[in-house]
Amino acid sequence: MLDSGKSIGPLNAELLSWLEEVKDPEIPVLSLVDMGVITQAEVDGSVARVEMTPTFVGCPALEIMKQEVEQVITRHGFTPEVTVSFREPWSSDKMTEKGKAALKKFGLAPPPASAQVFHDLEILESATCPRCNGTNTELKNPFGPTLCRAIYYCHTCHEAFEQFKPV
Amino acid sequence: MSNLALKELLYKMADDLLVFGHRNSEWTGFGPLLEEDIAFSSMAQDKIGQSQALYQLLHQLGEQEPDTVAFTRNANQFHNCTLVELPNREYDFSLVRHFLFDTADALRWQMLMQCSYTPLAQLAAKVRGELRYHTLHANTWIKQLGSATEESIGRLQQSLNELAPYALGMFERSPYEDQLMADKIFEGEKALEARWQQAIEKTLAQTQLTLPDWKIQTPHVGGRVGQHTEHLQPLLDEMSEVFRIDPGAEW
Structure with a gap:
């Protein structure tokens, strides 16, 4: 589950469980909750209020995800109030462990801790292959x-692979 | 806090990113390597997304919708620096421009993380992570090609010499510099320019390229007040061609 300690807004567990079914259209194994883009989820009477933040500012999938969140809330009989905000900017560290495991299974290397990236860009030079776990x-x-x-090549299994970028 | 000063800052940043994003996107399908094609296309998408976020902030301050602002103004209503509107030429030209612009842009956003206008400071915290990849890309290629062959060094040097006056135009002073500083919105173009020169010098010192003598350059200014080269209007015409067919269309 989402580490609510990282979030500044309240996170209603039931509302979050509904949002589990909304996936990133470009990575259909990853739910918005596991991706860590839901920064607030609260139920107030008949209104379900959700605040989302994009992974990348120019992410073209954001609008579709927002619409799907609204549809899910409506289906559960609540009035959706979905906003997009940078109040709590997304970083790849917000991805849950469950989300990272799902990415790896999907064939995408999960992002390493972003603090390391800002400290030393050399960390980008290599990644662990999601297929064979090779580090060469x-x-x-x-x-x-x-x-x-980002795109990588694995010298162990001789296959190209992609990594979800740390930011 | 003065909205005029803040809006002027937001407009010039947003217009820089929109116009530069469009120029980057012109490499889609034309990159010298597939990887570079993807890199310039991705950076274009980032820039245009960032410009949209800035136009959204302007909209919250009472300006028109982002699409209206982006697609219905004429060249003399744009506040981008002239550096970003120059047409693409060969790859070396775009690479040097990318290096000069993105070094400044990354520093500008970094300074804005301390901005007293919270929505802009929040956006800056977000954009900073994305820009690491842009400056990494620029620095990697400048260092590699700036120390490679006689031809690569010569080409980069010529583009650098040509673009230097336009690059200095990025820091054209705003009529609101003092106010922005007093309101703790932005430390100002002068401070940014000094940091930018240091960063540029640090990277170029690792190459065989010669730094242009900043003191003898005449900065190409005017962009911030709507005085552009003849290249901006055709870019805007092309960019807004589809929008203008049916401005009210639902996409």
């Missing part, structure tokens, strides 16, 4: 098929 890997491109992914 090479950063091919810090930019990938979506804003949140």
